[in-house]
Amino acid sequence: MPTPWLVLVLIALAVAGFFLGRNRALVSANGNTKDLHSLPSYYGHNVALTALVPALGLLAIWLLVQPLIIESRVSGMIPPDAISEGSTVGLVMSDVRRVAEGLDLAVEKGALTGEQARNLRSEFSDVRGRLGEVGVALGADVRPEVLRAAQAYRTMSGTGHTVMTVLVGLVALFGFGWSYGRTHKDFRARNVVEQGIMAMLILAASLAILTTIGIVLSMLFETRNFFGLHSWTDFFFGSTWAPNFRGDSELSILPLLWGTLYISLIALLVAVPIGLFAAIYLSEYANKATRAFAKPLLEILAGIPTIVYGLFALLTVGPGLVRLFGQGQGGILGLEWMSGATSVLTAGLVMGIMLIPFVSSLSDDIINAVPQAMRDGSLGLGATKSETVRQVVMPAALPGIVGAILLAASRAIGETMIVVMGAGAIAKFSLNPLESMTTITTRIVSQLTGDTDFASPETLVAFALGLTLFVLTLGLNVLALYIVRKYREQYE
Amino acid sequence: MNDMTVVEKTVETQRTKIAARNVNVYYGDSHAIKDVNVEIEDKTVTAFIGPSGCGKSTFLRCLNRMNDTIGTCRVTGDILLEGEDIYDKRVDPVQLRAQVGMVFQKPNPFPKSIYDNVAYGPRIHGLAKNKAELDEIVEKSLRRGAIWNEVKDRLHSPGTGLSGGQQQRLCIARAVATEPEVLLMDEPCSALDPIATAQVEELIDELRENYSVVIVTHSMQQAARVSQKTAFFHLGNLVEFGPTGQIFTNPEDPRTESYITGRIG
Numbered sequence: 001m002p003t004p005w006l007v008l009v010l011i012a013l014a015v016a017g018f019f020l021g022r023n024r025a026l027v028s029a030n031g032n033t034k035d036l037h038s039l040p041s042y043y044g045h046n047v048a049l050t051a052l053v054p055a056l057g058l059l060a061i062w063l064l065v066q067p068l069i070i071e072s073r074v075s076g077m078i079p080p081d082a083i084s085e086g087s088t089v090g091l092v093m094s095d096v097r098r099v100a101e102g103l104d105l106a107v108e109k110g111a112l113t114g115e116q117a118r119n120l121r122s123e124f125s126d127v128r129g130r131l132g133e134v135g136v137a138l139g140a141d142v143r144p145e146v147l148r149a150a151q152a153y154r155t156m157s158g159t160g161h162t163v164m165t166v167l168v169g170l171v172a173l174f175g176f177g178w179s180y181g182r183t184h185k186d187f188r189a190r191n192v193v194e195q196g197i198m199a200m201l202i203l204a205a206s207l208a209i210l211t212t213i214g215i216v217l218s219m220l221f222e223t224r225n226f227f228g229l230h231s232w233t234d235f236f237f238g239s240t241w242a243p244n245f246r247g248d249s250e251l252s253i254l255p256l257l258w259g260t261l262y263i264s265l266i267a268l269l270v271a272v273p274i275g276l277f278a279a280i281y282l283s284e285y286a287n288k289a290t291r292a293f294a295k296p297l298l299e300i301l302a303g304i305p306t307i308v309y310g311l312f313a314l315l316t317v318g319p320g321l322v323r324l325f326g327q328g329q330g331g332i333l334g335l336e337w338m339s340g341a342t343s344v345l346t347a348g349l350v351m352g353i354m355l356i357p358f359v360s361s362l363s364d365d366i367i368n369a370v371p372q373a374m375r376d377g378s379l380g381l382g383a384t385k386s387e388t389v390r391q392v393v394m395p396a397a398l399p400g401i402v403g404a405i406l407l408a409a410s411r412a413i414g415e416t417m418i419v420v421m422g423a424g425a426i427a428k429f430s431l432n433p434l435e436s437m438t439t440i441t442t443r444i445v446s447q448l449t450g451d452t453d454f455a456s457p458e459t460l461v462a463f464a465l466g467l468t469l470f471v472l473t474l475g476l477n478v479l480a481l482y483i484v485r486k487y488r489e490q491y492e
Numbered sequence: 493m494n495d496m497t498v499v500e501k502t503v504e505t506q507r508t509k510i511a512a513r514n515v516n517v518y519y520g521d522s523h524a525i526k527d528v529n530v531e532i533e534d535k536t537v538t539a540f541i542g543p544s545g546c547g548k549s550t551f552l553r554c555l556n557r558m559n560d561t562i563g564t565c566r567v568t569g570d571i572l573l574e575g576e577d578i579y580d581k582r583v584d585p586v587q588l589r590a591q592v593g594m595v596f597q598k599p600n601p602f603p604k605s606i607y608d609n610v611a612y613g614p615r616i617h618g619l620a621k622n623k624a625e626l627d628e629i630v631e632k633s634l635r636r637g638a639i640w641n642e643v644k645d646r647l648h649s650p651g652t653g654l655s656g657g658q659q660q661r662l663c664i665a666r667a668v669a670t671e672p673e674v675l676l677m678d679e680p681c682s683a684l685d686p687i688a689t690a691q692v693e694e695l696i697d698e699l700r701e702n703y704s705v706v707i708v709t710h711s712m713q714q715a716a717r718v719s720q721k722t723a724f725f726h727l728g729n730l731v732e733f734g735p736t737g738q739i740f741t742n743p744e745d746p747r748t749e750s751y752i753t754g755r756i757g
Binding site for chain 2: 287288374376378379380382383387391396
C-alpha cells in the first residue's frame with residue numbers, strides 16, 4: 001500500500017474511532033451524559049488519538065530510518081574495485097538508487113515483469129536501453145555490481161515497506177482496540193486526552209530544539225573535516241582570503257569578519273538613531289490617528305524581501321553614491337573617491353534602512369511597557385515631554401532597547417542578499433567605507449554555488465564560516481535575551 | 493462606624509488659592525464634569541469625596557492641567573490660580589505643574605536612586621545653584637515627607653526598593669521638592685496598608701502648614717480625619733461643598749446624606 005494511502009486509512013480509522021468511542025461511552029451511561037466522567041467527545045478523542053498518534057509516530061520513524069539501514073547494507077555490496085578513479089561510494093550509490101528507481105518505473109509501466117526486474121543480468125541484456133525506453137536516462141552502461149546492488153536495494157525497500165505497513169496497521173488497530181475497550185462511563189477520558197495533548201506539545205517543542213542541535217552538529221562535523229584539510233591557524237589568524245580551486249588556497253576568516261562587522265556597524269549607525277527616534281515619536285508624541293497610520297507603514301518595511309533591498313542598493317543607492325563621491329569632474333562634489341557602485345557604505349546604508357522597522361518596532365513595544373505612572377509622575381513635577389522621555393522613560397527602557405539593538409545587530413551580521421548585491425566581492429582590510437568589501441555570508445554563498453566538490457577545503461570552509469557566524473549571532477542573541485529578561489523583572 | 497464622630501475643628505477662613513467657575517469637562521462626547529464652582533483655600537486640606545466615576549479625579553487633574561495629556565479631553569470654564577486663569581493661552585502647563593504638584597494613586601518612584609528621585613524636580617527647574625544646595629533641598633524635602641530618618645543612610649539605593657508606604661512618602665517628598673504652592677493628591681493611600689496610611693495622613697496634616705492640599709479619597713473616615721473642607725461629587729456634579737464637620741454631621745443635600753450614611757456608593 002503506498003504511504004499516502006496508509007495515512008488516509010489511519011485517519012479514517014481515527015475518525016471512526018471518534019464516533020465509536022463516543023457512542024460506546026454514551027451507551028455505557030445509558031445515554032445520560034451527566035453520568036459520564038467526561039464530556040462524550042473526550043471519549044471519542046481518546047480513541048481517535050490512541051489509534052492515530054502512535055501509528056503515525058512509528059510511520060515517521062520508519063520512513064526516516066529505513067533508507068539509512070538499506071543504504072548501509074547495499075553500499076557494503078559494492079566491491080572497492082567497482083569504484084572507478086576519481087569517484088566515490090556516494091556517487092556509485094546514487095547510480096544504484098537511480099537504477100533501482102528505473103526498475104520500479106519499468107515494472108510499473110509494464111516494460112518488465114517483477115520477475116524479470118529481479119533476475120535481469122546486465123551481462124545478457126541491455127539494461128540501459130531498456131530503462132531508456134521507459135524514460136529513465138542513464139549516463140553510462142550499467143555495470144553488473146551496480147545492477148545487483150540496485151536489485152537488492154529494490155527488494156529490501158519492498159520488504160521494508162510491507163513490514164512497515166503491517167506493523168503500522170497493527171499498532172493502530174491495537175491502540176484502537178485498547179482505548180475502545182477502556183471506554184466506560186467511569187473512565188477519565190478528559191484527563192487522558194489532556195495528557196496526550198501535553199505530550200504532543202512537548203514533542204513539537206523538542207523537535208524544534210532537536211533541529212537546532214542537528215544543524216549545529218552537521219556544521220560541526222563538516223567543520224571538523226575542513227580543519228582536517230586546512231590549518232586552523234590560517235583560518236583564524238591568517239590575513240588573506242584567496243580561495244583557489246586548484247588547491248593551495250589561503251582561507252582566513254579575518255578579512256571577511258572585518259567586512260561583516262564594518263558593514264553591520266554602518267547599518268546600525270543608520271538604523272539605531274532613526275529607528276529609536278521613530279519609536280519615541282510613535283509611542284510618546286504621535287496621536288492615535290497618526291500612530292494607527294504610521295506604525296503599520298513602518299512595519300511594511302520589515303516585510304520587503306531582502307533581495308528587493310539588494311536591488312535598491314544596486315540600482316539606486318550605489319549609483320547615487322557614485323554620483324556624490326565619484327566620477328571626477330562629472331560628480332556632484334567633484335571627487336574621485338569611488339570607482340564602482342558596490343561599497344561598504346552602499347550595503348551598510350541599505351541594510352540600515354532594512355533594520356529601521358526592526359529597531360523601531362521592538363523599541364516601541366519596550367517604551368510602551370514603561371508604566372504610564374512614570375510619565376505622569378514626571379509630567380506632574382513640571383517636566384516637559386522631552387525631559388520625561390530623556391530622563392525617565394529612556395533610562396527605564398534602556399536595557400530593553402539595548403536588547404533590541406543587539407537583536408538587530410545579529411540580523412545585520414547574518415544578512416546575505418543586500419551584501420551580495422551592494423558590497424562587492426573583494427576580501428580585504430580597509431577603513432575606507434567607499435571601497436568594496438565582502439562578508440562571511442556572501443563568501444559562504446560563493447563557495448557553495450556552482451559545481452562543488454564536498455571534499456576540498458575550498459568548499460568545506462563554508463561550513464567553518466557558517467559555524468563561526470552561528471556562534472557569533474547566537475552569542476549576541478543570548479546576550480540580548482539575557483538583557484531583555486533582566487529588564488522585565490523590574491516591572492513585574 | 494463609631495469613629496465617624498467628627499471633632500469640631502476650628503476652621504479659620506483662609507484666602508482663596510484656586511477658584512473654579514462653571515467648569516465643564518468632556519471626554520469626547522461624554523460630559524464628565526458639569527458646571528462645577530469651587531473655591532479652594534490656602535493652607536487648608538480640601539477633600540473631594542464621591543462614588544467611583546463621579547468625576548472627582550478628573551476635576552483634580554484639571555487643576556494642574558494633567559488632562560492635557562489625554563487627547564480627547566476638553567475643558568471649558570475658568571480655573572483661577574491666585575486670580576490667573578490657568579487655561580489661558582499664555583500659561584505654560586509645564587510651569588503650572590511645577591506650581592501645582594501632584595501625588596498619584598499608586599506610588600510611582602522613578603527607577604532611580606532615592607536622592608535622584610527627589611532631586612529630579614529641582615534639577616529640571618534649576619532650583620539649586622550647586623551640589624550643596626541640591627543636597628539641602630533633598631534633605632529638607634525628605635524631612636517634610638517624613639521619610640528622612642528611614643532613608644538618610646541609603647540615599648543612593650533605588651527608590652523602587654522601598655516599601656509601599658515609604659515609596660508614597662518619597663513621592664510626596666519628590667512633589668514637595670519643587671516648592672509647589674498647591675499639592676494635589678489622587679487617592680494617595682488607596683494602595684497602602686493601614687499603618688502606612690496613618691503615616692501619610694499625619695504627613696498631610698503637617699503639610700497644611702505650608703501648602704494648600706487637595707485630596708481625592710474613597711474613604712470617608714480619611715476625609716473626616718484629614719480635611720477641613722469637603723466637596724461631595726455625584727455624577728459629575730458638585731453636590732455640596734463646605735466645612736468637613738458640617739458635611740459629615742449636618743449635610744444639606746439628601747444625596748450627600750445618603751452617600752455618607754452608605755446608601756449610595
